[in-house]
Amino acid sequence: VPNLVTDIGNQHPEKRRKVILWEDVLQHVNELPKSLVTHIWRPDSGIDVVHTGTVVYSSCWYLDNLFDIRKWSSYYLCDPVEKLGLSLTKNPRSVLGGEACMWSEYQSDDTIIQKIWPVTSAIAERLWSPHFVNSLERVGPRIEEQRCRMISRGIPQSVLQGPGSCELPGAVSSFFDNVLLSDVSQRRGNVVPDTDHPITFTVTLLLCFTAGVLVGAAAVFCAFRPQVSTQLRNVRVVFSCLPRRSVCIRLLCLSVAVLFLLHLFRTQIWSQVI
Structure with missing residues (x-):
């Protein structure tokens, strides 16, 4: 077996192909070249991933084992880095990716597609999302929206969450049950930031900074207008469209900025800012 694996891996080296092996091969060899990729499918494989090389994980994503569709959340919450005993500081790049597997012994052409979707959408989001994005309350509506989108495409x-409907085209499904998913998430002690993507987080920070500038500028113009009129002559050009002596307009700008800041303080984004 070792010679066979090596020979396959050495074929056409100019194409730089990587060979993927099922973890069963490790039962017959003591060590594999780290250039090979191991596909882990056993829940209790006990493989030392750090010394094995890169792996593809599918232990908790066997779709034919999902007999109760309502348990799709367990597929979404499965973190391969955590399952393999790794951490963000302990070689997480050993996990090359994951795979949702469907074995067809108990499926037919009439049922296999429904068995795959939309559960695989949850697995896909798990794989492309940061580790801290794990809120069932937030992913539920997204999976249902994707479900409706795929239905509209034939x-x-x-069905994930019982009776409901899709207002096609482009509407969000009403299957989502906030109470059910909220209860599951609270049992896990699940606390996540209010944003689900680093880009959204960055945009929110920029909005916070802009709001702070607006508050400061409005306060200066309201409280110290006579003293800053000369120094901020260029800045006043921006407000030239407004009546120069209109205190109400300036107070309105200040009020809008303050209300915007108060709205942001209601979100969990500030825990990430701190």
């Missing part, structure tokens, strides 16, 4: 889908 792709059969399973």
Whole structure:
């Protein structure tokens, strides 16, 4: 077996192909070249990932084992880095990716597509999302929206959360049950930031900074207008469209900026800022 694996890996080296092996191969060899990729599918494989090289993980994503569609949340919450005993500081790049597997012994052409979707959408988001994005309350509506989107494109889908409907085209499904998913998330002690993507987080920070500048500028113009009129002559050009002596307009700008800041303080973004 070792010679066979090596021979396959050495074929056409100019194409720089990587060979992916099922973890069962490790039962017959003591060590594999780190250039090979191991596909882990056993829940209790016990493989030392750090010394094995890169792996593809699918242990908790066997779709044919999902007999109760309502348990799709367990597929979403499965973190391969955590399952393999790794951490963000302990070689997380050993996990090359994941795979949702469907074995068809108990499926037919009439049922297999519904068995795959939309559960695989949850697995896909788990794989492309940062580790801290794990809120069931927030992913539920997104999965249902994707479900409705795929139905509109003619792709059969399973039902995730009981009776409901899709207002096609482009509407969000009403299947989502806030109480059910909220209860599951609270049992996990799940606390996540109010944003689900670094880009959204950056934009929110920019909005916070802009709001702070607006508050400061409005306060200066309201409280110290006579003293700053000369120094901020260029800045006043921006407000030239407003009546120069209109205190109400300036107070309105200040009020809008303050209300915007108060709205941001109501979100969890500030925990990330701190």
